[in-house]
Amino acid sequence: MYQQITLIGNVGTPPEMRYTPSGTAVANFTLAVNRRWTNADGQTQEKTTWFRISTWKRQAEVVSQYVTKGSRIMVVGEVDEARPWTDRDGLQRASIEVTALEIKFLDGRNQDRDSGNVGNSSGKQEVPEASVADIPF
Numbered sequence: 001m002y003q004q005i006t007l008i009g010n011v012g013t014p015p016e017m018r019y020t021p022s023g024t025a026v027a028n029f030t031l032a033v034n035r036r037w038t039n040a041d042g043q044t045q046e047k048t049t050w051f052r053i054s055t056w057k058r059q060a061e062v063v064s065q066y067v068t069k070g071s072r073i074m075v076v077g078e079v080d081e082a083r084p085w086t087d088r089d090g091l092q093r094a095s096i097e098v099t100a101l102e103i104k105f106l107d108g109r110n111q112d113r114d115s116g117n118v119g120n121s122s123g124k125q126e127v128p129e130a131s132v133a134d135i136p137f
């Protein structure tokens with residue numbers, strides 16, 4: 001059993017594409033998810049949570065080709081783990097790692113391609129579906 005998560009945010013770093021020794025494509029990038037709310041004093045507050053996203057096989061190749069820093073995307077994935085770390089000011093932080101099962105492009109500039117989805121089963125896609133069974137671990 002795994003924890004599924006759906007995230008909508010902006011890509012913080014361009015995808016870094018690499019290949020495993022067996023030739024499997026993997027792309028890694030960061031995703032910033034912003035949350036805004038009004039506190040009890042009526043002031044607007046904002047918090048950004050960063051996620052480290054990895055995607056595999058054909059989905060990794062498509063992400064590497066079309067996703068850029070600042071792209072707005074939706075990621076449906078599996079939470080791998082949260083790794084604690086300490087920032088320069090000595091504050092405890094956590095890095096949340098997610099393996100993407102599905103990615104949807106939300107920017108208008110990517111809407112020319114079919115539905116803008118990678119890894120879904122809409123039936124109209126040229127991109128093969130990627131599933132958790134494709135992940136080599």
